[in-house]
Amino acid sequence: MNIVLRLAWRNLWRHARRTWLTIGAMVFSNTLLVFMISFQFSMYGLMIDNTLQVFSGHMQVQAPEYKDDQKMRQVVPGVQPLAAQLRKEFDSDTIAARGWAFGLASSEERSYGIGIYGVEPEFEPRVSNIPGLIEDGRFFEQNDAMEIVIGEVLARNLRIGVGDELTILGSGLDGSFAAAVVVVVGVFESGVKDIDRNIAEMPLGTFQDVFYMNGAGHQVVIMAPTLDDAPALQSNVAAFLPDGLVVHSWDVLQPGLKQAIQADISSAFFMYGILVILVAFSVLNTQLMSVLERTHEFGVVMALGMKPGRLGRLVMLETALMGLLGFVLGAAAGALLTYWFTVNGLSYPGMEEMAANFNLPGRVYPQVSILKTVFGPAVVFLFTLLAAIYPAWRLRSLHPVEAMRTN
């Protein structure tokens, strides 16, 4: 073993308790960082997945102004052939066409204004989780069936159930009066009240007839195999599209989602920053003490010919060893803690109410990953080294004779 390394290692254990306390600060912060970062990013992943699976998908083809205005006349012409073309071109069946209209839904007893989606019965279940959330009844199968599925709260408010008739009133693409009587075949429950109260889905063919869409729709929803594949797919789709249509990514369709995550990340990283700084203070204190109390000893070795630079390296090496211990123990403890929750799940009081706002389940199972495990401890390690620079740098101005006189 290198002599400086051996020296550094031995020096560390001259004050074993102090060293352990300093390492303890690192382990504490690292454990917390690993766990919090894993938990936080698992939440974001869930939030994104769950939100996108409801309606937005990873991207959507729309008329340029539709995103901001959502008006009836901002259509994608020939939406079903376009979706079919896209499916063929990109060899993917997670692409589906949709139309959207506002309408008044009336049962015998009640009327409510709702948003009505026209969807492709065959492909919608591959881009959205709503068809899979049907609690009662079934999803429709025929593209021209006079059928509809509605949210659970809406069904309750309208006082109807599966098998009952619902009258839809609205205005068609050309502004004319649109009306239809459809049968409720399914009731879905997403758990998000706004969706369960305000949304209904009917087959796209029926939708186009009722609202005089003339073959047009409002969006083509596209799911990439994973979120990471989305940007590449998006540029391919953009190149493929005819003029007059655009493709928007999920963060443009759901600006709130990305910003909520950004806001959360910035406040969380402020807190992590504070933790790291506190550890750095702790290291600074320890190393400063350890340098000061060895002034005499350093004077002796310098008189024997050791260069101040080498002494500085010795102090840095001691710090690095300490930091490395903190890194390994903290990362391991953090990963274990996270793993425990991966198995058992994590929930806290109030989480369910908050989670419902963000399309989240009431219990979260954070995932352990190398990056999330290493990131926090690596930053702590870096700051540990930075904190030792001052004590190490002080050694440069040490004079052997004066140093030996101090006691």
Place this chain on the structure above:
Amino acid sequence: MRMLPVLSRLAWRYLWRNHRRTIVMLGAISVGAWAMIFMTALTRGMVDQMIADGISVIPGHVQIHNPDYLDDPSVSNRIALTDTELTQRFGDAGFDAWASRVRVPAVITSERESRGVTLLGIDPDAERTFSFVDYDAVDGRFLEDPEDNGVVIGAKLADTLETEVGKRIVLMSQDPDNDIADRGFRVVGLFHANMEVYEETYAFVGKRTAQKMLRIGDTVSEVVFVGDDYRDVEPVFQKVSAAVDDSVKVSRWTEVDTYLGTMLGVMDGFVLIWVIVIFLALSFGLVNTLVMAVFERVREIGLMLALGMKPMSILGQIIIESMMLLAVGLLIGDVLAYVTVKPLESGIDISIVAKGMEMFGASSILYPKLYMDDVILSNVVVLVLGFLASLSPAWRASRYEPVEAITKV
């Protein structure tokens, strides 16, 4: 006890004997204390604003409804008492502010588009003080009285409907017999709100006008009450409950909006956890400092013991040293927090993430709030836990065998 002045003096001097160490430790404590209070002020500000906004939309601290209304907000589920009776009961009962209102789902239609909205039939004067709409900031004018024939909608909704002040729209809902109830209105004003979703959701008309349109005579959907303090709504709740019978349901705002109600509790928990986490991160350094301080003066401690100082006094002296260190650090941290939060109290613009904040239910301007309670809580927690953390090194110091300690090199 009479040793206290001497011990304090000793402790203070010891503290400055190794001034570098003390200064580094003070730095750590100040940064920790600052972060505790600063972060708390930010979250408090955000939650306060969220709740204030949320309550102004609910609105009020306590509401009464037909027992079925909250689940099924239909025109059929009205309050059994007439508006005149309600006025008699609550008019002179000494509430800070209260109002009765018609609130039903409706469809609003312009020449170009239709949307679903919540139709609010209100008495504009009664709600002026607690409405989320600033009457004076409305484009056009706000409603003038319960008989007003105009409608006031959100600016965002007007965009979507492609309508504007002076144009006509149709509001459509249903009457208690399930027949369509509709009526044309002239848009007299467009309101602005902190959150876009409010501007899309609400349409205000006069209460009497709404009652006529819905053919519900002199009845209303809800009565709302505002008290002094949203954190303590029990007095209002009790008073309202006493004035009504079982035919209506009295609810606190925490029950009407469970998300907001939960936030309040979650945030209190967050503040405590945050303070404790910071303290734990600090505690390693604190204990370390004390261990060092004891270690480097073992001989002196031995000498003092040999000269007849009581072990308890040694213990006391170390603890006083620790408390002084913490107190000075906390003081610096508190002052730092004060001078950083105060200039920000006029609001931090975070509209760059406005849509995201809307998901949390918060608006895009953050007003940090420094609460004395939070400052006291963080200081007390640090001092109490700091005291506990110092016990072990102090105990150790007081247990030295004088002869051994003196001869230790």
